[in-house]
Amino acid sequence: MAVPEPVEGFLVDDRVVPFPDGKTVADILAGGLDAAHAAFARVRDDEGTPLAEVRLLAPVVPATVRDFVAFEEHVEGVSAGVEGKSHVAAEWYQAPTFYFTNPHTILGPGDAVSPPVTQRLDFELEIAVVLGGDPGTSLTAEEAASRIFGYTIMNDWSARDLQAREMKVRLGPAKGKDFGTSLGPWIVTADELEQYLDADGFLAIRAEVLVNGELVGEDLVSNMGWPFPELVAYASRNAKVVPGDVLGSGTVGNGGCLGELWGRGSTIPALREGDEVRMTVEGIGELVGTVGPSVEAPPIPPARPRTRARQR
Template sequence: MRLVTFQFIDRQPRVGVVIGDTIIDLAAAAPLVFDDPPPPPWSLLDVLEGIPEGMGIDGAAEIVAAVIDQIGGGHDEGLATAQYGPLTIGGVEMLIPLDEARLLAPLPRPSSLRCFEASEQHMAALARLHGGGVPYYWYERPLFTFGNHIAIFGPDATIPLPRTVAFDYELEVACVIGRAGRDIHPDEANEYIAGYLLLNDWTARDVQREELLAGFAFSKSKDAATSVGPWLATPDELDEYALDGGHFNLTLIARVNGVEQSRGNLRDLTYAFAQMIAAASQDCTLSPGDMIACGGVGGSLLEATDGQGPWIEPDDLVELEASGLGLLRNRIVA
């Protein structure tokens, strides 16, 4: 499934599932499956936390199956509002035309944001910012810093340029935790993943260099914005790209103003998401809605220009794209 947070006529954020050119409003269609469900709107975090009782990703899949059955059991990729017309329960539409909705960040406010650096290539580029090499302890276990989980932007949102002369994108993928766990073993960690999404970890490279030289973790350099979306893809959406060891043969592309600047592949990560989850959950409880980013994959302008720029400027359009994960597009504004 491709789970989204969207706005329609009443502008209230709602959670749905994209199938073809249609969004199924989960809360509106819930009476097909659940007795006396909470009224809409719901959030994606509600779904992950099991509201209503027994919801979760499996409950969302049941609702989707019930809607498809309601309209005659057609193939899900052929689902289209134009074909079936408006379907309502209690006056609330269950099927929303995708081109009439506005997609927001799938998780507008994740429970937390952990930013790993799981790519040796990107870690080496960061090390060059302060004239050093990749520290030996990076090879011993996955390392992360906390990100600003409040400054989350969705697809097609404008990104205000922070106070920097070296603004950069980072081409990343993140996973979202679907159930609580502590001290999770790597062999079991994939069972805690609700889904994956594209993530742009916007970074002020000049500020980041100062933080590195001072011996601090990344903070103000990544404080202004993080973009995610357009949807949260459940793990089955990436089955065709899955490799042994929890990696994916999935190509990621970044473009600036229509020109490709970076290309990478998730198979090149040193650490798989299962290893990141295990590290994050050591002596700590992970909760539904926690977001775990893998770090730059195949690049940013830091790698593409060897740290010299040119950097992102006002009115630039930055696009991240990957099969199964969609297209995440943002324009920079002064």
């Protein structure tokens, strides 16, 4: 049976309404918020399809995915679990740090992650901004704020044992992370969350995560070290940011991942096949992901001793 083509559109109350004129999410993001509101006004009264009858996909096909580490409490805990000691480097406070992850392994709501063979599979509860409007380079924080189209929930699935090995080489994370990132359930436009901005511009929304129905972590997103516009501005330094870029906040503190809890002495087990991870963020919604079977990759031999000869 043929698989139907995905339909891209707005969520209006409890129904999904296609964008006008066959537009895509990429088109809407490129147009920016004002154009998105105009498109929404044209279709908001359309009948659409009940949300209950729709299978949601990831809300964006990212141009890039940058993932920051903006919560001090997370760094304190996870460093002990990955590196063997709790430590926040002085350099963490100087500027927001991020890594690029894989835009080709994005998962949507309800999708199962297929992890590598790992004994320490973990989740990471994050909030991500999705950029829209004009591309930009070396933006100020004010200019960067105008590029934030909206917000979604992000789960940065992590194989902590692979991550720990990679980062001993002082590079990465790479294969400990790039097998799956969940986004969803949708993009909430930036204006819808303005009511939650505190006096310093931080987004004071509550985020929590449950594993198999048990609360594991909870935090306020306003505990991050930099507000989102400053993360976007830093990402744009001497580099271009474009519509469709996704920038994760990094893992929230107070149990936003198992790695932090392990670093603080918890014996909570690593994720196993069949486990359900449910993330809820105030003002955005709920993102559920499950753990599928591990996938064993073809072996790669270790580095071979070389002579370091300079001539053939």
